[in-house]
Amino acid sequence: MTTLNYDYFYDWVHLNLNIRLDAYKEKQLNRRIQTVMRQAGANTLEEYSSLIHGDEGVKKQFLDYITINVTEFFRNKDLFEKFEELLLNDLSKKFNEIKIWSAACSIGAEPYSLAMIINRHSLPLKRKIIATDIDETILAKAKTGIYKENELKNVSLLDRTTFFKEDNKRFVLDEKIKGMVEFKKHDLVLDSFEQNLHVIVCRNVTIYFKNEVKEDIYQRMSDSLVKGGLLFTGATETIYQPEQYGLKKVSSFIYEKVL
Ligand SMILES: C[S@@+](CC[C@H](N)C(=O)[O-])C[C@H]1O[C@@H](n2cnc3c(N)ncnc32)[C@H](O)[C@@H]1O
Incomplete structure (x- = not known):
């Protein structure tokens, strides 16, 4: 199994999407990145970044998945x-x-x-x-x-x-x-x-x-x-x-x- 190059991906996301992934807790975030990457059919993060770059749908799916939006009215x-x-x-x-x-x-x-x-x-x-x-x-x-x-x-x-x-x-x-x-x-x-x-x-x-x-x-x-x-x-x-x-x-x- 190939090791995923998270350093490359974090830099790529910062440069291309202006999001600082290094601000988030790593373990949890990397698990989510891996899941959404596989869903998009990519095997490496280099491949996944090309997909995000070329396809608005993949980009949206990535952004939706890493920003956890769970909420409700009058929560607590x-x-x-x-x-x-x-x-x-x-x-x-x-x-x-x-x-x-x-x-x-x-x-x-x-x-x-x-x-x-x-x-x-x-x-x-x-x-x-x-x-x-x-x-x-x-x-x-x-x-x-x-x-x-x-x-x-x-x-x-x-x-x-x-x-x-x-x-x-x-x-x-x-x-x-x-x-x-x-x-x-x-x-x-x-x-x-x-x-x-x-x-x-x-x-x-x-x-x-x-x-x-x-x-x-x-x-x-x-x-x-x-x-x-x-x-x-x-x-x-x-x-x-x-x-x-x-x-x-x-x-x-x-x-x-x-x-
Ligand atoms: C779990 S929701 C919380 C919603 C609401 N505050 C609540 O408590 O019900 C977390 C929200 O944080 C947003 N978020 C994540 N990273 C952020 C960042 N760096 N700056 C601003 N919002 C961010 C996500 O897009 C998501 O909508």
Whole structure:
């Protein structure tokens, strides 16, 4: 069996697709690369890179497969309940505007969940939700605001009827919620971060990065937050020494910028 030349492939992907594969945990990523390479019918990574180069379909399959897009509305419901509580009792008291960034937002379920929560309350707040992801295909889906029933499993009946219109087994999100979210392509490893943010929601993506990359991302996120702003992480992404980034734990998976 030939050994796969991952060094060559990582360099090729960086040069041709502008993605830094070396930022991700190697074992997990290489397993995925091998699987998707074989699915494309290639035996070596040199062969696979030629296929990616010459065929948009193969390129799309590669990008889809390495960016794991699993998500759902109100994922870990208790965290969204906590966001609602903090919005009402903390953020809206401290600030008269809130700029929220949903980083690595996948198909939009996360930023739209935040938008629905904000919309439930008539707060005297200027608000903006920016939602970003590295994967343009899923961003295109996010922008449509159209979902299948199984994607809505955590959405309450009340929210479903208030914020979605059913159309031939598809659920179409209300324009007022869609209009609250601005989607953009953004790479957490290579691109710079927006500044003066009040809330960053970055969930279920840092687990895929190497430790030093994750630490750099948390530091840059802390730098992007205004004092008193909040960082929400995923339910397996505890920050063990938040003070190293100028953050303080508020409750499980929620950190406040203190310095
Ligand atoms: C498992 S999903 C998480 C979605 C959502 N945040 C949630 O918790 O439900 C991970 C997302 O991270 C995105 N992603 C992976 N690498 C990225 C990078 N370098 N920069 C930005 N987004 C990235 C993927 O495209 C994918 O949509």
